[in-house]
Amino acid sequence: MQDLGIRVLFEGKNLIRLLGGLWVTLRISLLSAAISIVLGILLGMVMNRKNPITRAITRVYLEFIRIMPQLVLLFLVYFGLTKAFGINLTGETAAVIVFSIWGTAEMGDLVRGALQSIPKHQYESGKAIGLTQLQIYCYIIIPQTIRRLLPLAINLITRMIKTTSLIVLIGVVEMVKVGQQIIEANRLTVPSASLWVYAFIFFLYFIVCYPISRLSACLEKRWKN
């Protein structure tokens, strides 16, 4: 029975369809990650300002977004926005919006932390050798910040990819949905299809995320000192 099961993956266009589903997942997560990283850097810099009003606003935004499960945020945008403003969002658009909002909050916090972790004497010794404010940022602060930030930002990408698995629950046709369709279509001929299909999807996620998290871990180790 199990020999039969694994064949379901290679029958007809099943493999291509699953990989196509993976591409949908990756497209959404990489797009969201890119938006998050750009907006997150801006947010982090804003959060580092001393202005109490911007501080309060960004803080509430950050805390709310980070405390809510991403699936709840997804529901809020997908069902809530549609109802409230009559905008009909596709699941994919809703996903990109939600993951960007969430990712921006995460990235913003990372950027803020990285900026704050640069010791004050780094600014001061920059000044002491006669650099301008801009030069201090370009040559001293930003290179050090990037070293702290890059591993964490890469790590955010794997989190984004894993989180994107949720979009099947608002009906986007991605890898899991394709998998379910394949299982459904073979319900009678290959009863053990679900075991193989889900194991395969599990494996695909691993194949995608593992190298990225290794890269992040390696960079972090290399730049530790």
Next chain:
Amino acid sequence: MDIQFISKYLPMYVEAARLTVFIAFIGILFSVLLGFICSLIRYIKIPILHKIVDIYIELSRNTPLLIQLFFLYFGLPKIGIRLSSESCAIAGLVFLGGSYMAEAFRSGLESIPNIQRESGLSIGLTKMQVFLYIILPQAVTVSIPAFSANVIFLIKETSVFSAVALADLMYVAKDLIGLYYKTDEALLMLVMAYLVILLPVSIIFTLIERKMRYAGFGNQSSF
């Protein structure tokens, strides 16, 4: 906003929230246990086991909980292992949480400088005593921030349990939206329910961390 609707279906949310909290509590408890055991196995490098633990941790950290759950709930019955929604949810959460907790403990253990071990040995303690009285208490304190971040992360992850037919908060909200099209009310109650669960946890952990930092525990950078 339909207040009557809210008051009518509030009990459903309370019930679902209770279930979410229950599953999260059990799941996190076992995650801590599993994570602790895994980090110990890696720390003392038990020959074959520590390779297995390494593989488990990579698998668990690089795949989404949702897929792990689908595999457990829809895949495993095909080889004769049939789990209820509840046990499936708990198993999935522990599989995921164990690796996160293991990493939290590991970074705690690694943060203790070697000189602490050596000075423990130099006053004649056995390796076991050094671990119990010197390394472990410090490592646990150091890992509290990572540990609390993981607890909140795991509670949030419970939101996907509706996918394996567990009647949790998401399940109820989706039901109400589908049945009555009371989207605003259903979503408001959903957000409120998660805030009621997560906000106190988050505040408590922030307070504990602040207190720990004040006590200067685990702050070894002083030499």
Next chain:
Amino acid sequence: MKNDEKILEIKHLKKKYDDTVILNDININIYKGEVVVVLGPSGCGKSTLLRCINGLETIQEGGIYLNGEKISNQDKKMHFVRQKIGMVFQSYDLFPHLTIVENILLGPIKAQGRDKKDATQEAEKLLERVGLLDKRNSYPRQLSGGQKQRVAIVRALCMHPQVMLFDEITAALDPEMVREVLDVMLELAKEGGTMVIVTHEMQFARAIADRIIFLDQSRIIEESTPQEFFENPKTSRAKQFLNVFDFEVVKHSDSNK
């Protein structure tokens, strides 16, 4: 102070990390009540020597004997040996999660299984002697470097060791705190404690030592009394080493002439 009872014997000790030889053919006898100071340029292996004696490092050749019993490379019973050999490290290595008195009592109670009341009494007496009784319930982070180092000495003493090893214990201290730590050691020496000291404080070495051992390039180069070593070093390497601590007057003013 010294008598003829041999406590510690090191015979033909050789220590390597991979292919790098750290210590080569080291032979030292240490007698009861003797204070031996090990000097030498950094990287000569002095600290490694102490770590070998305390069993923190395995050795490749030779042996170390305490009261005639072999203690080198004895992993199983090493914790019993370490109860008889106290060691104080360069970094203030107190346990940050325990109070001062708990730091001191951990060894006597857990390792030696002594009565808590007796041990506490003794710990307090020792703390009083080093002037830190009022800190008994403080945590290490509330103490200065010099105070922490004095506690570390008390922690080792409370185990009633037969030999005490001191590994550059003032090297990480601010200059004004060095004295208070050295004074504690001088007093121990006066009372007849057996000590092996690695230090960079030359004046102190001269004052406290019964014997100086000069290590360079992983070997013992010279072994003599402090007077002889500091006034009449036999080898050119020892002379060179001692010269490092002398400064020529750069700017001659009249008052200097």
